[in-house]
Amino acid sequence: MNKVSGYGRALKIWQHIESILQEKNIIYCVHNTQKAKHATEIVKQLVSNKETKVIVAVGGDGTVHEVINGLVGSDIPLGIIPAGSGNDFCRGLGIPLRFDKALDRILKHEVNIIDIGCVNAKYFATVVGIGFDGKVAEATNSSKYKIFLNFVRLGSISYLVGVLKVLVNYKPTYVELDIDSMQLKIPKLWLVAVANSTFYAGGMAICPGAKNNDGLFDICVVQDMSRWQLLRILPTVFKGRHIQHPSIKIFRGKEIEILSETPLIVHGDGEIIGETPVKLKIKPNLLYVV
Numbered sequence: 001m002n003k004v005s006g007y008g009r010a011l012k013i014w015q016h017i018e019s020i021l022q023e024k025n026i027i028y029c030v031h032n033t034q035k036a037k038h039a040t041e042i043v044k045q046l047v048s049n050k051e052t053k054v055i056v057a058v059g060g061d062g063t064v065h066e067v068i069n070g071l072v073g074s075d076i077p078l079g080i081i082p083a084g085s086g087n088d089f090c091r092g093l094g095i096p097l098r099f100d101k102a103l104d105r106i107l108k109h110e111v112n113i114i115d116i117g118c119v120n121a122k123y124f125a126t127v128v129g130i131g132f133d134g135k136v137a138e139a140t141n142s143s144k145y146k147i148f149l150n151f152v153r154l155g156s157i158s159y160l161v162g163v164l165k166v167l168v169n170y171k172p173t174y175v176e177l178d179i180d181s182m183q184l185k186i187p188k189l190w191l192v193a194v195a196n197s198t199f200y201a202g203g204m205a206i207c208p209g210a211k212n213n214d215g216l217f218d219i220c221v222v223q224d225m226s227r228w229q230l231l232r233i234l235p236t237v238f239k240g241r242h243i244q245h246p247s248i249k250i251f252r253g254k255e256i257e258i259l260s261e262t263p264l265i266v267h268g269d270g271e272i273i274g275e276t277p278v279k280l281k282i283k284p285n286l287l288y289v290v
């Protein structure tokens, strides 16, 4: 449980969840994260305990990201109580965003297996974003407006505000992109989004065809566009209609490498994970989820 997720929302949600668990006489044990990346350490310990039946992340996509990085390779399933700002992993899996419904789903215990992405030896569940996207994640995660928007229960639009802020000064750059055996040279790249599931940034359907059980990444490349054009297509991303624009291309592949003239910020599941160059690989059927 990450009480920082959703700027305090997670703690309130957990209190409700705990009373339901007690009412239903369900045996559980709660571990609170004390710092960034702590969830990975906690989960690594839990997977070696034979009593562990399900590991439930109570938090946002950042918490899920950390939990996955401790859980992959284990056959213990992951459940999620969405309590963050974006909750895009849940959207992609069809997990209800209401905590009580999400708990009902966990308690039904219908186990599915999904693919997981690997980026420079770290795992991610939803989308890795490079370039403009990385910059937006960086600006949003450390912003005061994210705190405010969470406070007024509008956390999911904080990434949208980040987009508008970064758009003013961001300069597209030259990038080389290898997708399996295909090589692309892109002179004015805004962003590359490599998706294991459809959504990022609080419900934007960046790769509307991405499925987390097909053994493939969907890759969205946005290039050679004016700021004004980018701004105009932004609302269409929520329905995935941006892919009809001639400057936006969707590819599919299993192994991707991205090289750039200047280092570009990379996020995975909304968490900053480094800079280019990056190598990505899909890992089919790696994570059990309920």
Ligand SMILES: Nc1ncnc2c1ncn2[C@@H]1O[C@H](COP(=O)(O)OP(=O)(O)OP(=O)(O)O)[C@@H](O)[C@H]1O
Binding pocket: 002, 003, 004, 005, 006, 007, 033, 034, 035, 036, 037, 038, 059, 060, 061, 062, 063, 064, 066, 083, 084, 085, 086, 087, 088, 269, 270, 271
């Ligand atoms: N005790 C803690 N103190 C400070 N930060 C923490 C603590 N525990 C976890 N974190 C960090 O909190 C960050 C935010 O968590 P999370 O992503 O779950 O919430 P969110 O940002 O509100 O949601 P979303 O990612 O869906 O927008 C993560 O990067 C995680 O490393």
